[in-house]
Amino acid sequence: MPQLPVEPAKAVSEILSRYHGDPARMIEILQDLQEIYRYLPKEVIEEVSHQTEIPINRIYHIATFYKAFHLEPRGETIITVCTGTACHVRGSFRTLDLLSERLGVKPNETSGDLKYTLETVGCVGACALGPIVIINGKYYGHMTPDRMDRVLKRMGIIEKYS
Amino acid sequence: MRSIRKKEDLLNLYENLRKEREKQGKFISVCVDTGCLATGSGAVFSALKEEIAKAGLNPEGEGVKKILRGTGSLGFDSENPVVVIYPEKIFYRKVRPGDAKYIVHKTLLNGEIIERLLYKDPETNEPIPYLDDIPFYKHQKRLLLANHGIIDPLSIEEYISIGGYQALLKALTEMEPPQIVEEVKKSKLRGRGGAGFPTGIKWEDAAKRDSDIKYVICNADEGDPGAYMDRSLLEGDPHSVVEGMIIGAYAVGASHGYIYVRREYPKALESATKAIEDAREAGLLGDNILGTGFSFDIEIARGGGAFVAGESTALMASIEGKPAEPHTKYIHATQAGLYSKPTVLNNVETWANVPIIINKGADWYGNIGTEKSKGTKIFSLVGAVKNSGLVEVPIGTTLREVIFDIGGGIASEKKFKAVQTGGPSGGVLPESLLDMPIDFDTLTKAGSMMGSGGMIIMDEHTCMVDVARYYIDFLSKESCGKCTPCREGLRQMLDILTRITQGEATMDDLDLLEELSYVVKDASLCGLGQTAPNPVLSTLKYFRDEYVAHVRDKHCPAGVCAALIEYEIIPEKCTGCLACKVRCPVGAIEGEKGEVHKIDPDKCIRCGICMEVCTFDAVRIK
Amino acid sequence: MVKITIDGKKISAKEGETVLKAAQRAGIFIPTLCNNDAVKPYSACRMCLVEVAKNGRTKLVTSCDYPVEEGIEVNTNTERIQRDRKVILELLIARTGETPELKKLAEKVGVKEVRFKVRNFDDCILCGLCVRVCDEVVGAHAIGFRGRGMEREVVPPFDVENEQCLACGACAEICPVNIIDIFEHDGTRELPKWHKKSRLVACRVCGKYFATEEEIEMIRAKTGLPDEILYVCPDCREHNFTI
Numbered sequence A: 001m002p003q004l005p006v007e008p009a010k011a012v013s014e015i016l017s018r019y020h021g022d023p024a025r026m027i028e029i030l031q032d033l034q035e036i037y038r039y040l041p042k043e044v045i046e047e048v049s050h051q052t053e054i055p056i057n058r059i060y061h062i063a064t065f066y067k068a069f070h071l072e073p074r075g076e077t078i079i080t081v082c083t084g085t086a087c088h089v090r091g092s093f094r095t096l097d098l099l100s101e102r103l104g105v106k107p108n109e110t111s112g113d114l115k116y117t118l119e120t121v122g123c124v125g126a127c128a129l130g131p132i133v134i135i136n137g138k139y140y141g142h143m144t145p146d147r148m149d150r151v152l153k154r155m156g157i158i159e160k161y162s
Numbered sequence B: 001m002r003s004i005r006k007k008e009d010l011l012n013l014y015e016n017l018r019k020e021r022e023k024q025g026k027f028i029s030v031c032v033d034t035g036c037l038a039t040g041s042g043a044v045f046s047a048l049k050e051e052i053a054k055a056g057l058n059p060e061g062e063g064v065k066k067i068l069r070g071t072g073s074l075g076f077d078s079e080n081p082v083v084v085i086y087p088e089k090i091f092y093r094k095v096r097p098g099d100a101k102y103i104v105h106k107t108l109l110n111g112e113i114i115e116r117l118l119y120k121d122p123e124t125n126e127p128i129p130y131l132d133d134i135p136f137y138k139h140q141k142r143l144l145l146a147n148h149g150i151i152d153p154l155s156i157e158e159y160i161s162i163g164g165y166q167a168l169l170k171a172l173t174e175m176e177p178p179q180i181v182e183e184v185k186k187s188k189l190r191g192r193g194g195a196g197f198p199t200g201i202k203w204e205d206a207a208k209r210d211s212d213i214k215y216v217i218c219n220a221d222e223g224d225p226g227a228y229m230d231r232s233l234l235e236g237d238p239h240s241v242v243e244g245m246i247i248g249a250y251a252v253g254a255s256h257g258y259i260y261v262r263r264e265y266p267k268a269l270e271s272a273t274k275a276i277e278d279a280r281e282a283g284l285l286g287d288n289i290l291g292t293g294f295s296f297d298i299e300i301a302r303g304g305g306a307f308v309a310g311e312s313t314a315l316m317a318s319i320e321g322k323p324a325e326p327h328t329k330y331i332h333a334t335q336a337g338l339y340s341k342p343t344v345l346n347n348v349e350t351w352a353n354v355p356i357i358i359n360k361g362a363d364w365y366g367n368i369g370t371e372k373s374k375g376t377k378i379f380s381l382v383g384a385v386k387n388s389g390l391v392e393v394p395i396g397t398t399l400r401e402v403i404f405d406i407g408g409g410i411a412s413e414k415k416f417k418a419v420q421t422g423g424p425s426g427g428v429l430p431e432s433l434l435d436m437p438i439d440f441d442t443l444t445k446a447g448s449m450m451g452s453g454g455m456i457i458m459d460e461h462t463c464m465v466d467v468a469r470y471y472i473d474f475l476s477k478e479s480c481g482k483c484t485p486c487r488e489g490l491r492q493m494l495d496i497l498t499r500i501t502q503g504e505a506t507m508d509d510l511d512l513l514e515e516l517s518y519v520v521k522d523a524s525l526c527g528l529g530q531t532a533p534n535p536v537l538s539t540l541k542y543f544r545d546e547y548v549a550h551v552r553d554k555h556c557p558a559g560v561c562a563a564l565i566e567y568e569i570i571p572e573k574c575t576g577c578l579a580c581k582v583r584c585p586v587g588a589i590e591g592e593k594g595e596v597h598k599i600d601p602d603k604c605i606r607c608g609i610c611m612e613v614c615t616f617d618a619v620r621i622k
Numbered sequence C: 001m002v003k004i005t006i007d008g009k010k011i012s013a014k015e016g017e018t019v020l021k022a023a024q025r026a027g028i029f030i031p032t033l034c035n036n037d038a039v040k041p042y043s044a045c046r047m048c049l050v051e052v053a054k055n056g057r058t059k060l061v062t063s064c065d066y067p068v069e070e071g072i073e074v075n076t077n078t079e080r081i082q083r084d085r086k087v088i089l090e091l092l093i094a095r096t097g098e099t100p101e102l103k104k105l106a107e108k109v110g111v112k113e114v115r116f117k118v119r120n121f122d123d124c125i126l127c128g129l130c131v132r133v134c135d136e137v138v139g140a141h142a143i144g145f146r147g148r149g150m151e152r153e154v155v156p157p158f159d160v161e162n163e164q165c166l167a168c169g170a171c172a173e174i175c176p177v178n179i180i181d182i183f184e185h186d187g188t189r190e191l192p193k194w195h196k197k198s199r200l201v202a203c204r205v206c207g208k209y210f211a212t213e214e215e216i217e218m219i220r221a222k223t224g225l226p227d228e229i230l231y232v233c234p235d236c237r238e239h240n241f242t243i
């Protein structure tokens, strides 16, 4: 287990004070903690339970229920494919399949070397630009497998096409 | 900004700001909402700012006397980034940062129109200089979106300068709470979040409850994967929502409000937060609003990413810091909702209608719409349509008008096939129903739903079985998993649909799928499960042939279902240029340079890159 | 008293009670899976659906949490309900395989065959009774749900053994399909489903194992009772045997 960058007890008490320790803000509390660690390590969830006195079974349920939360470390590069309806009918699934093939990871999984996370999102609300792919926060519109492959090559994610 | 303590403060402020604003009649608007920014409007904004400064003017302007405004979306998203020059409303499309110089010098300073940036009539190819003459806008009625383009949404002064918070003033100082409820009832406003419940009746029920504390909530979870009007409203005109909520709170006697915002919408979150802070600082939220003794405040609740969290009981559970699991509603939220207190939950767009109704009156409002559904509705017109974006039309407008008059029809030479409304809870409607007026009841009767207003246009290259499978796949993952019919029923529906798209289903499976659909609708706990089968039932109803083709002939007529299609190279057209061969990610294409290429169907992963890159149209789907 | 009709039979129900309760007292059978008097209603399994007619309108509701109202007419066995129930049971059996408990119920409601192809991937029907009894009655909060939608399951947090679990066995007791095993051997109690192993405590009088260490500690924390009482089994205590 790698060392956590911030001591969970400290991080948790800091975030909790932001919300005056109000456990009704659990979703936000966990989101803020995740921003620090990029995922929710077990120790952090245990610490939240300890400090809020909310039973851990409930926090664990929340952390596994909402899509915002990740209980495993994520990749350095996060590639998000919008699979909203507008993107889907314009063929975003083909781009997703291609990415899966290229990165060797299934949708919503992270590569073993923690380099890439391939994830899907319901809709980012920019349907007119679809299909949309977001790479580390940057939006790419009108994506097709061909254009995606070119982006991957440009970014050095693949060396050659075939 | 100084605090508004009483009626006169707001009236004076409005007077001053209005005059101030009028001093600068000519100004440039650039849409800077999420959708526009993704097309590079941010850079256009910066470039314009620089050019205006270079011309010796102050781009920021003073207060509301602005020359350049970053505004909410103008809706015509397929033409983004869009720049509009007021007061004439000269409409420039697909603007690049390099155009800024010309826009400032020619149009802003010299009133010259730059033809190459104009929208062209698709039929006559004639340029159309003014926004109001463009078919996309001409056929709309923009009430809720009226402020998009003319105000900077992050400034409360801008909102006040065009008459913002006047409805609140009227409500709080000239009307009693029951009168407001009566007005909203009379307006026949129906909830825009999907189910179309009459808003006034909901308010009336909450108003009559006796309770130490009551809540109002704005539902900005917008989970429909193909709709973004709520995002756009919150980003482009957040104060109209806040104003609506304060009026609603006053009408029902609530002291506390929440806006529940979907986490995928960081900009909407930001603008809603800013609007609340500014309104509080101005004295329009907090204690003793406008000196009337009425106190009310709003908090933001951030969602965690779950479609089901948009369901009313789940949303309230989520605000309480629990998993978004619905429970039965035999006791209404207006009696016992959030923290078991009387609660009014309305959608973003519903709240935004309230100031309009109070300002103009229920009678005026009643002139728009149909007998039973009044007002306008915003739709997100997306998919295979030529003009895509947000459109606002009176309820009762026909599908054809929206899709063809405003949307310009299908983007390619392909034919229109179907329109999906209501998102995952809705259905798919065929061409024969295009003349149907859009309202809550007609859509439901046709097997679809109004939903939140997603409208996805599909052409011949969309497979209806694949669409049904798409929605069920989405819903099976988004279901909370609490109740059996939804969780297990969707799992089995997905299995059957998947087998159909793979050519492995039987005709009996079709019957089972239909029966199961009815049970899931009947027996599920919440609206998610109760409407989940709609995409399946509507496609079965209107496009049964397509299901049969998959099952019986193992054929996908639209050429979409990967297991049933094969890419092939037409020997007569292939020049052996190697273009596809070098690009195939799995090396499935054989053939030397100058020789006809061939695709190995066993290696092929059906990505279609070969078809995309072939310049000789030599690749086709068998 | 509230007057209602169930399947044509006139019944006086108690104010505030559920339709299910009223039916049970009148000897009318309504199948249930996720309901148990020990915990709050959950309306998740949907087996207990009934039709309720009120002011000329009929709706489908779960009887386990629908409160009786004056004058309502309840039907527990219409064709629509029979169809829904059968399909729900088929769905559950497809999920878990034909356990004895589900088989019995299936016979009772008339399921002839299970028509679904995806089969037997979990033995739990996700009624949530174990979770609720552990939360609401035992107060240990040792197990809970994980995930949502089709992925939902019941596990102890992180699916590892935890300290909160008392190994009391209340979950096993309440599980309607009997899938939570408990083993006792050599002074330990084991609940493999929750990865829980616990040491048993022997009665200081009779020497019989009667509770887990965690249970004793929980009682100590709650009541502050001294060892002389804590370590005596209920049987011996009843007979006033002391150490």
Ligand SMILES: Cc1cc2nc3c(=O)[nH]c(=O)nc-3n(C[C@H](O)[C@H](O)[C@H](O)COP(=O)(O)O)c2cc1C
Pocket (backbone or CB within 6 Å): B190, B191, B192, B193, B194, B195, B196, B197, B199, B219, B220, B221, B222, B223, B224, B307, B308, B309, B310, B311, B312, B313, B345, B346, B347, B348, B350, B351, B452, B526, B527, B528
């Ligand atoms: C699964 C599900 C998702 C929903 N999502 C939303 C949503 O994202 N936004 C919304 O306003 N209403 C949503 N609703 C409807 C709400 O439950 C509720 O009816 C609505 O917010 C009430 O406001 P209105 O009367 O103004 O429409 C959803 C309902 C269901 C069943």
Ligand code: SF4
Pocket (backbone or CB within 6 Å): B308, B325, B326, B478, B479, B480, B481, B482, B483, B484, B486, B487, B524, B525, B526, B527, B528, B529, B530
């Ligand atoms: S219908 Fe679906 S989403 Fe609604 S409670 Fe049941 S499982 Fe959850």
Ligand code: SF4
Pocket (backbone or CB within 6 Å): C123, C124, C125, C126, C127, C128, C129, C130, C131, C154, C171, C174, C175, C176, C177, C178, C179, C180
């Ligand atoms: S283990 Fe038993 S009691 Fe617990 S949820 Fe599953 S079926 Fe219900």
Ligand code: FES
Pocket (backbone or CB within 6 Å): C031, C032, C033, C034, C035, C042, C043, C044, C045, C046, C047, C048, C049, C062, C063, C064, C065
């Ligand atoms: S017993 Fe009522 S839903 Fe399970």
